[in-house]
Amino acid sequence: MLSLNLGILAHIDAGKTSLTERLLHAAGVIDEIGSVDDGNTQTDSLALERQRGITIKSAVVSFRLGDLAVNLIDTPGHPDFIAEVDRVLGALDGAVLVVSAVEGIQAQTRVLMRALQRLRIPTVIFVNKIDRSGARYGELLTRLAAKLAPEIVAMGRTEALGTRGARFTPYDGTEPGFTANLVEVLAEHDDELLAAYVQDESAISHEDLRKRLARRTAEAKAHPVYFGSAVTGAGLDELIAGIREFLPARTGDADGPVSGTVFKVDRAPSGAKVAYVRLFSGTIRTRELVHLGNHERASGNRTDAPGNEAKVTGIDRFQGGTPVRANTLTAGQIGRLWGLSEIQIGDTLGLAAIDAAGKHHFAPPSLESVIYPVRPADKARLRMALSQLAEQDPLINVRQDDLRQEVSVWLYGEVQKEVIQATLANDYGVEAGFRETTTICVERLAGTGSAYELIGTDENPFLATVGLRVEPGPVASGVEFRLEVELGSMPIAFFRTVEETVRETLQQGVHGWEVTDLVVTMTHSGYYARQSHSHGVFDKSMSSTAGDFRNLTPLVLMTAIQQAGTVxxxxxxxxxxxxxxxxxxxxxxxxxxxxxxxxxxxxxxxxxxxxxxxxxxxxxxxxxxxxxxxxxxxxxxxxxxxxxxVTGLVPERPRTDHNPLNRKEYLLHVERRV
Missing domain, CATH: 3.30.70.240 (Alpha-Beta Plaits)
Known part of the structure; x- marks a missing residue:
């Protein structure tokens, strides 16, 4: 069966959730259309969503359009919850971007459209609220072309705009202006079409132009535009027809290798983890083992170590407005998997790599705040609750400061802070407060630096040789780790330990901020092979261990970074x-x-x-x-x-560990710990 995983995206208050309700009603999933104001919509199921009248968590519902099975994902519109949208993008086949006919293009609209175009996700635009006073048509189309994408095609005209009787009439191909605009958009990527149209306008049929538009839309090079009202239902039939005609449905290879991505993680009332999965190929069955490719939240790395498997104990598929227990999940479907206790958002399932998995498509949070329990006795419960919230939203990046006994989180805005407070109180019984919100800065290298420490020297108390060179990398490149030594010069586990420690150490630079956009090259390596006494007992004092490399690497790396300098x-x-x-x-x-x-x-x-x-x-x-x-x-x-x-006074961020730049303090801490 053909399937389409469809995202509904919009700026807040554009009518995205109301449109979802109307689509579900048209498909026969619900008998009565819910209202955001009344708090009875299908996809806003959280008590907090109903109370505030906004979408906070992405929600999945499914319905049929003839022989097409649609899995619809309703996403938050408020910019404070852009992380929810971020995770959904990699699971989509197509999208409907909702724009208000009254408010028009807003900041979030442009942010979303840029991400959809960057990922080449086929997108149809729906202009909502044509029944509202102040609704626009021609002027808004001009702004859509100027501010969102020039390759837009209005698929019809509006009548009685701004009144309760506003309606949308689709073009049937007899309108010269529509045909000319369609040819102009398509000709940007089709010289043959332009030449044929110039030679004889009547030689190209309306049906042929629509087929070409469908191909261009599937390539994310054109965007059909529909007008309507989610409240009155105007234009909904035409939008549904457009979704079927222009957004690419897929069959998927159910017999191929398992390949999927996790875009959401919830916890059931029992406390069990539930993973929301988009399966690109293959079939997952209950009681089967699946290979997990772990997404390391702190470093952004992906590791697909052999043998990293877990058993699926239950599968839910979406049918109508509710998940239904099933025995299998097949290619093209979205489902919920139970039993994967170590699963994280961004993880892959199966051996095939998913390019979009684990990548972020929007800017990270730019704010940070210390969170504390109102009742000191709730400190442990607060940490436990925040760790579970971080499973659902890794970008809040819970940061534990053991030196000051504080916990901080990353934020997109003040509304997100209020939602976290309410969630902690309602779901975990923990009253929490926030201190002043501060801006999250980053450090970038000012130059190049290098350092090394050799095994067996008086200055180096560890049985390891580590040499590192740091160089500035391109903007937004993150961290790249390279080897300038032979891979066989020591066990692979030691190289892996050095890289992991490098990425951990870079979380706090010279001024305490994360160091990013750099290349770290390992220039020296060395170790003592495993040795034992005559009676065969392992002698740690004569043999290198991963701990030696884990403890030495921060000293070498921070020395190199200090030499390079950071801004x-x-x-x-x-x-x-x-x-x-x-x-x-x-x-x-x-x-x-x-x-x-x-x-x-x-x-x-x-x-x-x-x-x-x-x-x-x-x-x-x-x-x-x-x-x-x-x-x-x-x-x-x-x-x-x-x-x-930063101009002026450089902001300093208190460190949460023992500073490797203070060698005496660092070694004293490490040696006591060892």
Whole structure:
């Protein structure tokens, strides 16, 4: 059977969840359409989602469109929960990007579209809320082409726009303007079509053009646009037809090797882990062993060690609005697997590699805050609860500071902080508070550095030789580990220990921030082979162990990094403010005070649009002050843009370990521990 794994993506309040409800109703899955305001929608099942009226966790439902089985994933629209969208992208065959006909393109809309295009995910655009006052058609199409993608094709026209009776009428091929626009979009990638159309317009049929559009859409090189209303149902039949016609359905190879990816992890009321899996090929059966490729959250590495297997004890497939117990999960399907106690988000199933698995498609969180239990006796329960929340959202990156007995988490924004607090209270019975939110910086190398320590010398108390060279890498390249020594010069386990320790050590640089975008090369290696006394007992004092390399590597690496020097970089966001023109005066000094760099304003009558760049540290204050300075009429959009070097006082981050740059303290700690 043909299947389509479909994502519904949008900026918050564009009507994404309402559209999901309408699709489920049209497919006969639900008898009554739920309302976000009433808190009775199918996909917003969490009590907190119903209470706040926003989607926090991605949810899967399925339905049939004739012979097509659709697994629909409803994703959060609020930017604080972009990590949920991040994990879903690798599981999609296609997407519907929802845009409000009233509010139009917003910051999150552009962020989502860039990710969909970068991953070449076929995308149909649905312009919602045509029944609302202020809804637009022609102007919005122009902005879609200018701000999202030039290769858009309006698939029909609207009537009675902005009224309860607004409707959408699809083009049937008799409209010259539609045919000309369609040819113009398709001809960007089809010179043969352009030549044939110029020679004889009537030689190319409407059916042929739609087939070509379907191919271009499947390649993510064109985007059909439909208008409608999730509230009244206008345009829904046409959208459903467009999903069937333009988004690529797949059959999958059920007999091929098992290959899948985990995009979500939950815990059942019993405490058991439940993994949400998209299976690309093969078949998984209950009671079978599956190979796991682990995604290492701290380093971003993937390791597919032989023998890393686990038994599937239960399988759920999605049928209608609920998961149903099944014996198998086959290629093309999305299901829930039970029994995989060590599973993590981003893990692969099977031997075949999944390119998208474990990769992040959006910027990481740029905020950090210490979280503490209101009742000191709840300290252990708080840590346990946070560890389980990190399973569901690894990007919160729970950071344990044993020296100060503190725990901190990464955040995308203040709403996420409130949701974490509410979740801890409601689900775990732990009341927690947050300290002041700070910006997460990174360190990048200023130059090149190298260091080494030789086995058997007085200065080196460990039975290991390690030499490392550090060099700057390309921006956004992460960490690359290379070998400049023979792979056979020592056991592979020791090389693996050095690399793992390098990645762990880089979490805290000279100023305490993560060191990234660099190449680390191992230049020296050496060890003492396993030795024993005459009676055959292993003698650790004469033989190198992984612990020797684990303890020596931080000393060598941090010496090399200190020699190279690091520059602290802070996250910078691009901002866009739409406001009354007469409020531009008070806004400009605020942007300057927050260390922002504004561009030239665009003033059109009574409206002013100001864009520019702003350090992430000032975004929250701008959000708080903007309404008062613009009489409540200012609209702010922000999105992460890049990291820039910090100007002025360099921010220091307290270390959570014993600093390898303080050799005496570090060795004293390590020797006592050993």
């Amino acid at each position: 602290v970089h802070e996250p910078v966001h691009h901002f866009r403010i739409e406001m009354p023109a007469d409020t531009y005066g008070p806004i400009l000094p605020l942007i300057t005070r927050l260390r922002g760099v504004p561009h030239s304003p665009e003033i059109d009558g009574v409206t002013c649009v100001l864009e520019g760049d702003l350090p992430a540290a000032g975004v929250h204050e701008l959000e708080l002050l903007l309404p008062g300075l613009t009489s409540g009429e200012g609209v702010l959009e922000t999105a992460f843009e890049r990291y820039d070097p």
